[in-house]
Amino acid sequence: MDLLTANDRAGAYPDSWYAATSDIGPARPALATDVRADVCIVGAGYTGLSAAVHLAQAGRRVVVLEAQRVGFGASGRNGGQLGTGQRVEQPYLEKMVGPEDARRLWDMGLEATDLVRTLISTHKIDCFYRPGVAWTAETARDVADLHAYADHMSRIYDHPVEVLTRDAFHAICPSPAYRGGVIDPRSGHLHPLRFALGLARAAEAAGATIHEGSTVTGVSTGPVVTVATPGGQVTADHVILACNGYLGGLNAAVAARVMPINNFVAATAPLDDPDRVLARDIAVSDSRFVVNYFRLSHDKRLLFGGGESYGYRFPRDIAAKVRKPMTQIFPHLRDVPIDYAWGGTLAITMKRLPYLARVGPAVLNASGYSGHGVGTATHAGMLMARAIQGQSDGFDTMAAIPTAPFPGGARLRSPLLVLAMTWYSLRDRLGL
Template identity: 45%
Template sequence: MDKWQSPIAPGVSWYQATVGERPTYPALDESKTVDVAIVGGGYTGLQAAYNLARSGISTTLIEAYRLGDGASGRNGGQMGTGQRWWPEEFEKELGYERSKALFDMAEHAKRHLLDFADVHGIDMDYMPGQMNVAHKPGHEREYRANAEIAAERYAYPHISFMDARETAERLGTGDYHCGVRDTGTGHIHPLKLLIGLASVARSAGAQIHEMTKATAIRQSGGKIKVDTPSGTLTAGRVLIATNAYVGELEPVTSAHIMPIGSFIAATEPLDDFPTVIPGGEAVADSRFVVRYFRKSRDNRLLFGGREVYSSRDPKDTAQAIRQQIIATYPSLKNIAITHAWGGNVGITMPRQPFVREVMPGVTSIGGYSGHGVMLSNYCGKLYADMISGNATELDQLAALDVPAFPGGRHMRTPLLFLALTWFALRDRL
């Protein structure tokens, strides 16, 4: 069993514990010249690498740590329909045509991911169904409207409204007031997907290097240089696919994508608690600091949330998540937690993806804001389509108005901390 624990995120995840030894990829040990260099080995980078390589475009991907150490290998696994905003919210902001195009794009992303896994024989533990539920009364009208609008205006008939009784039955708790159930989507084992994706990308001819940190991206002689401690990549185009882990590598990306901590705990199998999510759907609630949970294929509860004050000690993470589990499911007060882990999610100010050419020939994609399982995979493919000269939906995301976080380099993190603390307090009150 792979005992590796990432230096960038606390805790050995249940995902990692269930995949055995992860395949390894060599560190970069020399300078290279390629058509496209990719910085970041998550879903976005690997999908781009695969699709570029299969098109005959020479591609090298570097990852600072191990593939899967970031959000792509440690996330909640939920495939929410549409974008992070509900389509009716986008419609008010952008109008129906653009809102419909963004919704359809997300459906294309869903279909792409499911087809990709099927074609390449990647068993990612797909389980159908997802529910969004209201943690406070007073949301019934908007939840009813969401189901009606999805069917009538967006040709998506898979969402149904749940009243308080049905919500309690389908979740196995009376902690929520109403919700919607989506039978057209589901949830996955994210690390199994990532391992399969990396293998497919390598087989297609992409060069993949772990434990290779990009230290600078610069223009030189009409080319782009990506410096690392062990060599320089020279390329005609560069994709920054680091999401929450850009650090100080590229200032425009770091000004627009902020990392926030997200933490998950896995319980022992719930064989004695058949009423907990009996249908096996994934669940996300209406809190600003979202609680998200689901059952795994082996019947464990995987429960996640963002804890502003959580330390990076996995024991503290487990205790913080345990309190949230008990608040939702008091009957699980004595259930054992077997794994607890965390990491960073990349968010933007409007919770919309960030797609931008940050310098000539250098494109940055990220900021999926907790909605990236489908979108990150699809954005990687769309980037490759763009480089290959094919029509692409990526322009729809590039056209979104995603401003930088206020406060500049030194103040944006403290300001975000204060904002999250305020919203977490609002959730509790």
């Protein structure tokens, strides 16, 4: 299934609150001739745009090819949460790669959040960035686990996390579903599409060329690399694959290790009493495997992400799909109007850690951010830009993370997705 067109109209952003509150501008012209570049980047999401900014600032000739529009995919549809560290918790990484490499990955995660804030400040990107993300617990065991994790991060990583009892958390987020939580002050949240559009403007200001409506049909390697589209091709010394869930069949090695999945977000009408949802301007994620996540917008809407996906087609009534978990968390919002509801495609790996790799002569890939892409994808773009310039330490550290292929290959990908989501949804319902 071609996920570039399966759920969306060609050249059109989804009908999201993000698109409705962004200065999008006219479409950039598609590639219509053969051109030469130092670096060709496939995909104009956070990964590709960050790489374009850093490479163009270094004086490289950069051409970015985007099948749809800038920030069309997960970069313009996600929950807007900027988390510290990696997608998985540090004790897991310590067991997986050892304490020394786990600390290195933690430091790189902090570098990622700092990079996002630096790009916002340097390029004056108006994306409503605010600090603070809370993780919530729905069971006593989850509370104990979160508080133990906060203690571990403070002792081992000198990273203070605000620990909240049930009463203290309810003073911030008065949902009957939650029994406590923690708040990470170095995390944050932002308007994801406005951030992507700001990165695109920064890349173009530095000299990069972005072509929208330019679907890549093939990448061939040799002494130089050629990247083909229906309107022309780019010949380049280096290619960056920055496609995440929209890779399709461009590279079999990446497709075997990175699985697209869908998620859904809704924006309510502006709330009469937003403090009954959040009394502080933070974002929230809960402790479920099939995560619910939410925050208030700058115009006091609840932006709520959730709802299980059992295939690659979006449901007909996305609002109803999101309303179900939303009202489990906030029963008093049962009748609140939902003004916008949209779906998007992200991508996961087996271990929920990104897949960075050299996948061909002069071809680099970064994808599989597993819901942690605001910082990690932006950082991965910078790491690939540095690697192309001969500074590959950071890229090599991330590429050394073992990334196993999903079992079953492409033919069984969709049935496995259904099985996995059904199982993890059941675990969440049973509190396992």
